[in-house]
Amino acid sequence: MNKILFSAVSKKFVMALAGLFLLLFLPVHLGINLMLLKDDPQPFNSAAHFMATFPLVKVVEILLFLTILIHVVYGITLQIQNWLSRPVRYEVSNRSETSAFSKFMIWTGGSVLIFLIIHFFNFYFIKLGLVEGDPENFYSIAWQLFTFPGYVILYWVCFILLGFHLFHALQSAFQTLGLKNDFWTPVIRGLALIYAIVLPLGFAVIPLVIWLFK
Amino acid sequence: MPDMKLKLKIWRQKNAKTKGSFVSYDLDNVSPDMSFLEMLDALNKRLVEAGKEPVAFDHDCREGICGSCGMYINGYPHGPVPGLTTCHLAMRYFNDGDSITIEPWRAKAFPVIKDLIVDRSAFDRIQVAGGFISVTAGAAAEANAILVSKVKSDEAFDSAICIGCGACVASCKNASAMLFVSAKISQFALLPQGKVEAKARVRAMIREMDKQGFGNCSNTGACEAQCPKQIKLTNIARLNREYYKAY
């Protein structure tokens, strides 16, 4: 059983499935965030309230955290194994023409994780009551955060890195799941590119719009 | 083209136990018609005639098919020209005055034996674990009793041409052997003859691969870019499918 769950192929399989699940969550989050652009805080706050209280969402939330945990733990494990598999490095680093994004997954992923932790301090821990703040008015917390230029720059950098992460992640997940052939590969690559641009862009425009127009 | 002068920086290591280091050599009169290995032969001739130990490297057929040779040249396994093994890499692809750094394949699963020679027996162990179709001599049916579509057969051939040189592992940032294993799995998965044992085969080969200390595939594609036989990444996807099907 161990061999099945922890073989080189299975670990990647788990990574891919977890990653794809996280990919589904992002558009939902983006949808809610776009409500920040409305002048009326009500829709955003009610959406946040709904997400915080609706029982089914609670279940999904647990699943989501579990998935993040698995994705992170497996990702780190895989990376450590990969580093160990070449104890002596090359003098001249590899110049093969390959996807640059794939080489930095641990770093782009790590940055997203750091952002996620900051994000938890700003919002989720408030909801849990671990950090002081009003869980019923995330709208104003968000608006306030976007007034700090440092925060916005960090926010942008993280979303650019997320884009890089997603671009390789999507293609890689399909390859890992065995869905690669001469027809689908270019299609998936195209979809990955669109997803990796549109989603982070969606998040990134929010502070921009707030700055410029509000 | 006139002869060239080269600056070589070559990894020298007495044996598996000692620490190695880079040694620099200047080499003149390199003809552009030489192969990369013949260029090293020329260096070795000079070293031996001076009573010094030559640079050890694996090589045999020198026509790109046995898979013996392989060295990491200026950041590329088998050198900068795609689709070539080191023995087929002509010096024509280099320029007068070039500096060339030559390293052995680097991977935990491929420990250095001496200079540029590494131990690739891990590959053999993976094949021993399951890289075969169990048919005993004398038991085979008439060859044309098995019909195989030409398309599938050609595809199987494209996977079967792996020469087991190890460039995929050498180029992979994770030293993963997935392309190598997937080539064999694919060859047999595509042919009706291989289907009978498909599940047991993929399980056994992956189990053995994991034991050998290779890294994990991160779908980077360096293996495909550096494979001298241009074996495709789609093989790895097929390996993944075959593996899931086996459970």
Add this chain to the structure above:
Amino acid sequence: MITLNAKIPEGPLEEKWTRYKSTTKLVNPANKKKLDIIIIGTGLSGAGSAAALGELGYNVKVFCYQDSPRRAHSVAAQGGINAAKNYKHDGDSVFRLFYDMIKGGDFRAREANVYRIAEVSNQVIDHYTALGVPFAREYGGTLDTRSFGGVQVSRTFYAKGQTGQQCLLGAYSSLNRQINAGTVTMFPRRDMLDIVVIDGRARGIIVRNLLTGEIERHSAHAVVLASGGYGTIYYLSTLAVNSNASAAWKAYKKGAAFANPSFVQIHPTSIPQLNEFQSKLTLMSESLRNDGRIWVPKNKGDKRPANDIPEEERDYYLERRYPTFGNLVPRDVASRAAKERCDAGYGVGDTGLAVNLDFRDAIKKQGKKVIENKYGNLFEMYQHITGLDPYEEPMRIYPAGHYTMGGLWVDYELMTTLPGLFSIGESNFSDHGANRLGASSLMQAAGDGYFILPNTISNYLSGEIRTPRVPTTGAEFDEAEKNAKERIDKLLSIKGKNTSTTFHRRLGKIMWDYCGMTRNEEGLKKALKLVDELRKDFWSDLMVPGEGADLNQELEKAGRVADFMELAKLMITDALNRKESCGAHFREEYQTPDGEALRNDNEYSYVAAWEYNGDNEPILNKEPLKFEFVELKERSYK
């Protein structure tokens, strides 16, 4: 003096093998695992026999010098593998394949053996197909064949230009299955240094572990040599550069007769030598002759680029001399014709040692796409090596040493004159006479390994079931190991100025010039002297750096070159003895007025099996060749 008993079974040609199999002695399964068999080499014959013997339940130990059995030089065979399947319905049959081989070999092979290899050829294709070898197929799903040098039927199965690789990997996979099952133990990176003979029987081997330099002893009830040919005696050849004659040579010195050593096939279509450090001549598959036309300029010393020479000034000499077979004449004929033109001053390229192989007409007629499909990988390889584009200008080719028909003498059971020592594949002499036809080497090696040896070795081993496992501590092992070590010490202690490669190159030049495509008495006698001198030089001026107890590639090479020096003399002696021209052996004194080989069946219709005689001249033993089923004919391709 040894006696040569070929042990050919009685009866009609087509029944001999069946009769043999039905009456040969067997070993019962319980006894098989008590019997040890050593196999040297992991090519098509070695890996195949190891797998088949392992499947039968014998305890097999296999040795190769490479780091992995998958690298044996069978891997490099390009064109294909013959079988008498008659899938193309073009009149092929076992008899026709047999006849083509006998005729192609210029009536210097043993009928019974050749018929048998033709017979098992079909089983070989069945077996490889079952093992997953991806042979080329027709759209309907059946196997495709093509016609190949020197025959008029389409019987060559192929996997693009990599048939040897695919067959070898098939054999390697079946070997792996037995390693997995525990019946076969694999010993890679070992050089065989000697055969151990106890009470007149082969009982073991001495090997050097190439990684550690350690000298190891291994014992067995029978030893099988599957160590390939000795074409690298020419230094530049189409063989792997480390291919060597040492195992066969050591067997010869321990009592196995060496047959027809001068029968060496020179392949007509190799890329010519380009630089002085060249270590290898790369073959361009013979299949290229199906579409390429071979020519040289009609005018001596015409140095214009090939494309500037008009049609009427081109001499398509093969089509001119052999209108029936044209560019598809057998290899020996094509090679000699190329040499003849170049020697006469019509050669092309800087050295004048090349002829054109032109695809212009084929591209015009069939389109570039079709040609690319057929030969794309070969064209690409040619371009990488030479920097020239064969789609735009003719390829330049020249003959190169390729395959040795000669080898250890074996009887019908593939046993040498040393009891308990068998020889299979290219290392024996048996099936190709004086010239091998294209795509027959894979067939013979695989047939020997999978389907013949497993049947014949039991006849010998059935007499061995009471012999307990042979200990490696006896005096014979001590002696053999001592000799091996002494030789290593000697090679290391010369400390001269020249590398073994330098000597090898010189030896190769002598052999190529005087004992290559054509030979004559004067030249051969000169070569004997030159080789003697070179050998003396070798033993006084060789430089081998490093130590014996370490990975030492120079030491490996030196040992092999030392053996080549001795074998060279035997080759020359054999070539001198055979005062006729047959197949690849062309003595200039014996030719027809129009330059074709002139056989002398009255005096030379025999196998010359040379027996080692210490420092004295080797002893010639003759196995007369009786042709009961075919009529001796002049071999004409006109």
